Amino acid sequence: MYQTFKFLPLVAAVALVACGGDKSSDACGKLDAGQVCVKIGHGAPRTGGIAHLGKDNENGAQLAVNEINAKGGIKVGDKVVKLALVGEDDAADPKQGPVVAQKLLDAGVVGVVGHLTSGVTIPASAVYAKAGVVEISPSSTNPDYTLKGEKTPKGSVSTYRMVATDAMQGPAMGRFMLNKGAKTVAILDDSTQYGKGLADQVEKTLKDGGVQVVAHEASTATTTDFKAILTKIKGMNPDYLFWGGMDDTAASLVKQMKELGMTTKLASADGPCTKKFIDLAGDAGEGVVCSQAGMPLSKMAKGAQYNANYEKTFVGQKVQIYSPFAYDAVYALAEAMKIAGSTEREAIAAAMPKVNFSGLTGQVAFDEKGDIKGGAISIFQVINKNLEVIDIIK
Template sequence: MNIKMQKLLPISAAAMLFATMATGALADQVVKIGHVAPLTGAIAHLGKDNENGARLAVEEINKKGLTIGGQKITLELDAQDDAADPRQATQVAQKLVDDKVVAVVGHLNSGTSIPASKIYSDAGIVQISPSATNPAYTLQGFKTTFRVVATDAQQGPALANYAVKTMKIKSVAVVDDATAYGQGLANEFEKTAKSLGVNVLSHDATNDKAVDFRAILTKIKGENPDAIMYGGMDATGGPFAKQAKQLGVRAKILAGDGVCTDQLATLAGDATDNVVCSEAGRSLEKMGKAGEEFQTKYKTRFGVPIQIYAPFTYDAVYIIVDAMKRANSTDPAKIVATMPSTDYKGVIGETTFDEHGDLKHGVISLYNYKAGKKSLLNEVSM
């Protein structure tokens, strides 16, 4: 190679770089969005459902193409497992901060969302829970906490009102699993039930790993209530309902969204037909055409039906991207600043937030089961 050719090479490389910059063909910026839910343990099916919803949104957005601040963006879902354990939740939250995610969808449980929220707040990262319903989550004064479901301060009263006014319940025994979610929901239900004149015969606590409820149920059978309110998840609520039937307990079983899943029929058998439960959001069938389309896309992509909150994680990702677009930035601080003015219309309906990060217009859906299939009873706008 002669000297003249050697001198030309740096000039040619510079020209190629300039041409690349001019055509905008630089590598996309990878922007990470965190997702946390239990992917191991008794409620892993619910955690995977949440993750699937978020993943579907990320894949769709990448396929359509996303540009923020003149830069092409590729989203990456940084999915983590907190095993529904508060201690593991804080460790995972710190990992996501270290991974430099711009926002987090999660956690699934109130008992994990609440301790993790302090870490996200300190880091200035938006956290949108798709399913944590304990009111305390958004009442800590953090600017980073949001949720896209109603709270137990709405869900507990809605379930109690339905039990009294429609089911004509006059006496109830209350049992909770001693978690932030189960205990919080049971307490809200009990408070409203008492205000409506219901005789609350007892309030017992179990735990979220329990498998044998016969001692509590035998005691409750002696109290002979019209209903038993169970605050917990389907992994324990299913066996609870099943053992109640086996012991000949006549009471109806009332429960919240943690129990109100399609998996309940597998866990409780034909005892599901004795369950009335609530969800802290609009039912899939009330989501109209958007719900139908989401259900089809979800089933096609993952090969399984939706459990419960996948549409909410899906919308949560789109809400974060909407905030990025309005901020024209992927800077977490600018996303935080833009979130309060959110007005997003998605699969779950219109999402606007109050000063705490709660929905301005929450919805509670009430269900029973017929031959193991969930059936919508009523929808209550809050």
């Protein structure tokens, strides 16, 4: 278990320089005798349409790193370890996953928090595994990430995630529409591993429940003009349109639904379940239903304290979705170091199955595949331009 912790303000900017194992490093701040600086990697988009989500995760990881350092570091064997976060931009591009992974490995990281999207996390995972490095995603929900069974050269599981998978999230949203009396549903996804995987789970649940899926259309992650697809769907007049994709594109989608005079309700999952979606969608976003893979910040025991510290530290920024899970992912790596009594990559990987502590997001422990135990799905509705919790499924 971790000791009870207090949230402390950020004391340094995100470090982008190598410092693992150094006796002194600007990235970790001033090091006393017996202290060493160890690097943790973070991969997520810093550019592109969902850069705000990547930055949100990075902010959460940075808060944890700075909190640990401000308390003097962690005792690992006979060393006192302070941490530095090494961040890289993957642009939410699957092709950049392995490239960014190699950059982080070359920088000497001993563990990685990331990536944001399943489409990047999955191809990056093989690179980390080969190097004996644990990858903990705060937000990748495609079940294939852990089902692939990536292992280090010494046989330890290398893929972990902090949230429930789409095998839970997709059916939860499908059942929500069923319970609301939906008879017909259209589905549209962005053709990514995340979006299509989620949409397929929703479609199966709906069909198993006797709902008629009148269409399953595909766009791309960068599509902004949906009018041709929406005109086709409007003619079918389904009760719901389910969107498998992200918030920037969802905002364009729902605004065009309103422009076309559609009465069909929009439902989605965690991609658009953000404050950014509400800002972009404006009045058109009212009533949209979405989900998040995990407990909402408002229901976390120390969620209000975390939120206040986040907004004080990152002035002008709001918690989007998964930064609390990135925060706890750093603590999971720190706990594994303590259990292992080592900062060696393979030692950390071998210790991960023993990690079990009370974190910000709840109890943090993993099953044999690397999935979080006891994951929850929270369902929200946009009401008066706020995300309001309407159900929590465990």
